[in-house]
Amino acid sequence: MxxxxxxxxxxxxxxxxxxxxxxxxxxxxxxxxxxxxxxxxxxxxxxxxxxxxxxxxxxxxxxxxxxxxxxxxxxxxxxxxxxxxxxxxxxxxxxxxxxxxxxxxxxxxxxxxxxxxxxxxxxxxxxxxxADREEDVMTGIIQRKDSRFVYVNLGKIEAKLAEAEQMPNEEYHIHDRLKVLVTKVENTSKGPQIYISRSHPGLLKRLFEMEVPEIYDGIVEVKSITREAGDRSKISVYAPDPEIDPVGSCVGQKGQRVEAIVNELKGEKIDIVEWSEDPVVYVSNALSPSKVVEVLVDEEEKATTVVVPDYQLSLAIGKRGQNARLAAKLTGWKIDIKSESEALEQGLIAEKEKVTEEEVSNDAVANDVEDLFE
The missing domain is CATH 3.30.1480.10 (NusA, N-terminal domain)
Structure with a gap:
C-alpha cells in the first residue's frame, strides 16, 4: 500500500x-x-x-x-x-x-x-x-448564464461576466466564443474566482495592441481611452517619431485594422484622434468628426470654450451630448461648445467671414484635386 x-x-x-x-x-x-x-x-x-x-x-x-x-x-x-x-x-x-x-x-x-x-x-x-493574466484579453466559450452572470470557460476555469460588465447591444448565447478582458482574479475559500469584462476601456486598448503592431511594439502610444460600450468610443494615440502617422497606423490599409476591432465589439463606433500636448489641438481633435473654428483655453480651471460653425453645432455636441461628453473624458478638459453666432454675440471671438457648409465642401473637393496632381 x-x-x-x-x-x-x-x-x-x-x-x-x-x-x-x-x-x-x-x-x-x-x-x-x-x-x-x-x-x-x-x-x-x-x-x-x-x-x-x-x-x-x-x-x-x-x-x-x-x-x-x-x-x-x-x-x-x-x-x-x-x-x-x-x-x-x-x-x-x-x-x-x-x-x-x-x-x-x-x-x-x-x-x-x-x-x-x-x-x-x-x-x-x-x-x-x-493571476498573471489580469488586464489581459482571453478568448472563452460561453457555458451558461443566469440572472446575474454569464459564465465563460477560459480553459481550466469558468469566469464570471457580470451584468454591469456586459455590452448593452450584445446578446450572449451558449457556445458563443468571445474575447474578454480579465479584470480581477481572487483566491477565495471556494477556489479561484475570475471576473471579466466586455465593456471595460482596457479591452479596447488590448484589442488595438493585438491588431496594431506599432502599438504592441511601442512605436505608437495609446494616451487615453473612453468608452460608452456598445455605442461609441474615443481613443487618442501619439507617435514620438514625426515620420509615423499614429492615426493611420491604427486605421490600417482600407480601414482593416480598426474594422476588425469594430466587428469584435459588434459595431461599436470608434473615433481615433491624435494626441497633442497643446490643449487647443487636442480638444479640436477630440471633437472629431466636427470642425472647430476656435478653442479658448482657461488653464487655471482646465476648461475650454470651443467655437464651431453653426451648422455643425449638433454634430459637435453629438446625440444626447455623447460626442462632447466623450471628448471631455478623453482629454481631461472641461468643454463648453458654442456656435459661431453665439460666440460672436457674446464677444468671445472677433467678427470675421463665416464659413458655410458649402464652402467647406468646396474646399474639401479642391484639396482632393490637388492631391491627385501631387
Missing part, C-alpha cells in the same frame, strides 16, 4: 502539476493524524517517508528526564542509556512505533485529508496561472 501511495503522488505531480513536496507534507500530516486517531495515542510522533524504499515509519518522540511524569512524552535517563549510552538529560529520543497494519489504516484515514490538500493545491496552481 505504501508504494502505491508514492506512485499516486508521482502521478499527481506529473498529471496535475502539483508540487510533490506539498503532497508529501499533506501525507505526513494525514499519517500522524491517522496514527493518533486509530491507536488512541497523544504521543508526539514523527512520520518518516522513504520514497526509494516505498515505506512509512512512525517514530514516537520522547524527552529524556530524570523522573518520568508522563510516559507518553518522557523517558527516563536510565532507559534511554540502555538504547544508547551517549544520551543525556533533555535529549530527544525516537522509538519506532509503526503498527503492523499501519499501511492499510493510514491509507484509509489519509485519503480524505490528502484529497483535500490536492484540491487546494490544484486551486493554487490555477490561481497562479490566471
Amino acid at each position: 505504501s508504494s502505491q501511495l508514492f506512485e499516486a503522488i508521482d502521478y499527481l505531480e506529473k498529471e496535475k502539476g502539483i508540487n510533490k513536496e506539498i503532497l508529501l507534507e499533506a501525507l505526513e500530516a494525514a499519517l500522524i493524524s491517522a496514527y493518533k486517531k486509530n491507536f488512541k495515542s497523544a504521543t508526539n510522533v514523527r512520520v518518516d517517508l522513504d520514497e526509494e524504499a516505498g515505506t512509512m515509519r512512525v517514530y514516537s518522540r520522547k524527552t529524556i528526564v530524570e523522573e518520568v511524569t508522563n510516559s507518553q512524552e518522557e523517558i527516563s535517563l536510565d532507559e534511554a542509556k540502555r538504547l544508547n549510552p551517549n544520551y543525556e538529560i533533555d535529549d530527544i529520543i525516537e522509538v519506532e512505533v509503526t503498527p503492523k497494519n499501519f499501511g492499510r489504516i493510514a491509507a484509509q484515514a489519509a485519503k480524505q485529508v490528502v484529497t483535500q490538500r490536492v484540491r487546494e493545491a490544484e486551486r493554487g496552481v490555477i490561481f497562479n496561472e490566471y
